[in-house]
Amino acid sequence: MIALLRGKLAAAAPPHVVVECGGVGYEVMIPAPAFESLPAAGEEVTLHVSLQVREDSHSLYGFFTAAERLLFLTLVRISGVGAKSAMALLSALDPAGLAAAVEDNDPKALTKAPGIGLRSAERIVIELRGKDVLAAAPATIPAHAQAIAALVALGYSASKARGALAGVPTKGKEVAEIIKLALAKLSGGS
Template identity: 45%
Template structure:
């Protein structure tokens, strides 16, 4: 499974990107919330990814935040919601807006998203109730560089979930090294 890509942003055409990683170009579909926050072409970018293998295709979906990816994965668990629909939902609503709509049981906000009808909106509200907690409604930590991405992956490997890892890197200085960052993050998580 491909969990993260770090490379040069070679092309971008909504909703797809081409990320050059060591001479290999990966096509990645992203929600518009991620697309609008991308660096300019030729700059380095780190994306958290979700890899989907189907009978006829292998697809990569990318996200700038762990919160977006977690929400995407939660949406995929719902019957009748595929990757394209989940991407459409995250393009039409921020994670915070989606969590707010679910907690308030507002189907009207969901039907405004292209491809979401009344029945699908009601199913989303029913199945997501209690699964998009208040901590998912908070903006996730944007991974600013490769070191922070490595720190998050190390924390996840140590058994922390994505939200805990993302919260632990928020206060870290942008120029922190991987080993120092892991130590600082573990101290923060230990409090």
């Protein structure tokens, strides 16, 4: 079973990315919001993945955190919810939004996801109620993704933020330090 991929981001075209590991390119479907936090092409990326096997396909689904992967695996175990529906849910709602909908007993909030009708949403709310997976869902976001989100919040476009972070060393650095380096690069300071 494949659980983790670490390699160079070779390509990103929603809804898939290609991660090159040891000379092999793995096509991985990721939730739509994750595209904003991807590093630039050629940079290292780590994805927690789930291999879903059907009689007509083998598909990889990827996430930045193990908690998101666990939430995905919990969703696909619910009767009537397949991998594509689970991915649609995680694209329409972040894990915190999904947890809030379950806690508030609000299945209608889940129908924002394409392919999720009211009956499926009600089943999901019932199945997820009281599950530990929702408590773990808002897990640690990678420093690179936090830095991109901060730069976007400061008014930079996501592509400009990714460009500023290209080549900025992130390993072992605090998010604030990464942001300072990127800002210096954006202002022409380095």
